[in-house]
Amino acid sequence: MTVVDLGFARLMRELRQGQGLSFRRLAKIVHYSHTYLWDIETGIKQPTPHVAEALDRGLNANGRLTRLIAVEAQALGTVDSSSLAAANSDSALRSADVQAADRAPRMSATRSPDGSASQWAQAASLLYDIFVRNRPPLTRLCVERYSRRLRRETGASPFHMEATMQGRTPHAECYAISRQPAPSDIAGLLSLAPGEQVICRENRYYADGEPIQLGHTYIPLKIAKSSALFHKTNLGPGGLFERLEDLGYRVARIREQVTTRFPTRQEALALKTPPYVPVILVLHTATDDNGSPFEVTRFIMRSDLMTVQYEMPLGD
Structure with a gap:
């Protein structure tokens, strides 16, 4: 259980205003969304120890904010004090991030012979409380994001459009473009012959400076050819769909299949x-x-930072 002193929000406000920082500017420094920081400062949400440490660093508070938060040991059940110390240390958390994908598929909330939950399961519950439950999600607006009218009016890509609509600061980068044989499932979806060549554009997406999404886009080579889709990381106003439309490929229908799994090691990193x-x-x-x-x-x-929202007309 996390106990927060009532003076935390007041001190955070004094420090932020004293340094002339807006919520958006502070969000870029501490890598939490400005809406989440506003909720903390106004008392709507309570900060976690990890957030307090980030704010201490970002506001040069010399630990004053962290000292206003306490984590009661009984919240961990059978997890010993060393586990709690590790959970609250930056180095341990960074190490846990790196090892998350290797451990997650194998770890389960099994019970020990005496009937108590395993230490790993309880530590996972603590980490989930710290990192997940207090983080505001960005909603993937699966209808509005593909609006051709909005894309033409704003010049924004679907991700930039939906993030801006929700008061977030978006950023996307294409870090690799390659020519390769289409993976089997992708070939099937694109109605390509096995092994037929595609262009793969690999992208990373950020909201308020925080990585929240990866995207691998596959386009048949016969479509991309020598266009900007193959040679430019920055596709300009309107992004991918505007450049596809320039080539005569206008989106008429979107189909999306949603599943979940644990991330691979590379994805987790x-x-x-x-x-x-x-x-x-x-x-x-x-x-x-x-x-x-x-x-x-x-x-x-x-899954802790994004949600998916669909809206559709009903048939007879």
């Missing part, structure tokens, strides 16, 4: 996922007016 936090997989396929698929993207999202 890229997304900085805490231990035991799964990822949401969205396998997205775009088709034209004739029903022909021309683009597939595999999105990998942190």
